Amino acid sequence: MDGRLKQIAGHFAIEGQVTGIRPLGNGLINDTFLVETDGPDNYVLQRINQSIFQDVDLLQHNIDCVTRHIRAKLEAAGETDIDRKVLHFLPEKETGKSFWTDGKEWWRVSVFIRDALTYEAVTPEYAGYAGVAFGRFEAMLADLPDQLGEPIPDFHNMELRARQLHEAVAADAAGRMADPEVRALVDQIFAREEEMCKAERLYREGILPKRVCHCDTKVNNMLFDREGNILCVIDLDTVMPSFVFSDFGDFLRTAANTAAEDEPDLDKIDFNMDIFRSFAKGYLSTAGAFLTPVERENLPFAATLFPYMQTVRFLADYINGDTYYKIRYPDHNMVRSRAQWKLFQAACAKLDEMALSL
Ligand code: GN1
Numbered sequence: 001m002d003g004r005l006k007q008i009a010g011h012f013a014i015e016g017q018v019t020g021i022r023p024l025g026n027g028l029i030n031d032t033f034l035v036e037t038d039g040p041d042n043y044v045l046q047r048i049n050q051s052i053f054q055d056v057d058l059l060q061h062n063i064d065c066v067t068r069h070i071r072a073k074l075e076a077a078g079e080t081d082i083d084r085k086v087l088h089f090l091p092e093k094e095t096g097k098s099f100w101t102d103g104k105e106w107w108r109v110s111v112f113i114r115d116a117l118t119y120e121a122v123t124p125e126y127a128g129y130a131g132v133a134f135g136r137f138e139a140m141l142a143d144l145p146d147q148l149g150e151p152i153p154d155f156h157n158m159e160l161r162a163r164q165l166h167e168a169v170a171a172d173a174a175g176r177m178a179d180p181e182v183r184a185l186v187d188q189i190f191a192r193e194e195e196m197c198k199a200e201r202l203y204r205e206g207i208l209p210k211r212v213c214h215c216d217t218k219v220n221n222m223l224f225d226r227e228g229n230i231l232c233v234i235d236l237d238t239v240m241p242s243f244v245f246s247d248f249g250d251f252l253r254t255a256a257n258t259a260a261e262d263e264p265d266l267d268k269i270d271f272n273m274d275i276f277r278s279f280a281k282g283y284l285s286t287a288g289a290f291l292t293p294v295e296r297e298n299l300p301f302a303a304t305l306f307p308y309m310q311t312v313r314f315l316a317d318y319i320n321g322d323t324y325y326k327i328r329y330p331d332h333n334m335v336r337s338r339a340q341w342k343l344f345q346a347a348c349a350k351l352d353e354m355a356l357s358l
């Protein structure tokens, strides 16, 4: 076991002796470890990626607000087994804050939720449960007083993401614009830019609201029990005011994709309408009551927006020389970009069908 990690875990009020520490999950941003103990619980230890989350105080403030708020809601509703339905971050022993830092690295610890399963892909049935869970998550946070900041400002703002791609292309820091394939994809993306920045326009016109959203609803950020019910949503780093399109669209980006987000074989990538229908039905059963007509009628647009935005983000990172996302091989971000673009096209081809099934 890594002695340094054990020492870091020791800053938190863990019950029992640590018996093992090993890597956990597939996140692209933070480093995550499972801390096993001889006590009643195991724990999740995470190094927060500080080049991305520059204000960890604000980040953890958001997470503390959200977890406290959801816990109170679950208690008020008379729910049982609450410790498996909302994350619980441990206080650091000296400061009482939900993170520890030595000024160079930032770490946090939460209780590992027992008997929970995560998936990289789901069936239509499970997508339906996920829809119910995200609608409920947004409903529970709807009355969270305006205390949340934006840990990554304008995180899902398409205009900003497009601007960042323009900047990456202009700077060409890694010399990758010389590749005709990169240039061609950039051109195709910019040809759709105006159309894909629709949400920001609707917001400026005052007809699209922001609500507290999760903003990283990919399938593997959800914990399921053995029956397929959602226990809770994890990875709360990006919970912030956004358009409901964020949660709806980003879930489908991973769940309705018939392949992985970085699948190199583009023939394997399609947009699965059974997943769409089932997820949309579940989501509308819990979110339908608060959605405005503009939000509702743009849900199919949201299903195309997120593969588009993710193409822009992966491609900008590729052009910048891979400074943001963890990569496993040299052109990983380019492979991801191609795959997300293929998914975008597949989703666009099904827009009418999506609208009809809502
Ligand atoms: C990142 O942390 P992780 O792997 O759950 C990213 C998301 C992207 C996703 C793409 C803070 O999520 O926005 O959609 O990768 N999170 C951040 O897989 O940028």
Ligand code: MG
Pocket (backbone or CB within 6 Å): 027, 028, 220, 221, 235
């Ligand atoms: Mg994650």
